Amino acid sequence: MKICVLCVLTMALVAGAESEPCSFSTFQPFNSYTNHAGNVASGVVVALDARTATISNAAETVKLPLSIFPESEQRRIAADFILLQGGGQVDLLRVPVAVKRAIAGAEKAMARSRKRAEKGLCTKEESEDFCAKSEFALKSYLDKQVKDGVITPAERKALGR
Secondary structure, X not given: OHHXXXXXXXXXXXXXXXXXXXXXXXXXXXEEEEOOOOOEEEEEEEEEOOOEEEEEOOOOEEEEEHHHOOHHHHHHHHHHHHHHHOOOOHHHOOOOHHHHHHHHHHHHHHHHHHHHHHOOOOOHHHHHHHHHHHHXXXXXXXXXXXXXXXXXXXXXXHOOO
16 A cells, blocks of 8 residues: 555656656657677767768767677668668668669669650650659569568668668
């Protein structure tokens, strides 16, 4: 019975306490990245280049070499950074070459189809139909790559697909 009374009193105190307003639109959740030694770095990736990642949290900002992380964590770091930045610097993603080739090939074929329509070599409708089918095929391919574990959902999202 004493525990229930304590719980009710504590809940009443917490409910009546004033709190700082929180802006959810600016809040970025911390991610955790585990290095080869099993140590965890938590925070938001604020800068990334080919060799280092800068991770910031409420306590500190540290610049860490990417080589201390396993490849899967390096890929998560890159995808998280690109998603946080709004899609820029997709070249930092370390997705397999075959996936990059498939995306580049589909984009090139669609651009070529649009050029053909501009030059009058095919109708605009034929070009749009080809581009829609190519986009569908690319999305199906990427779905399979995510399902097979070749790329992560975050990498796919960062690729803009």
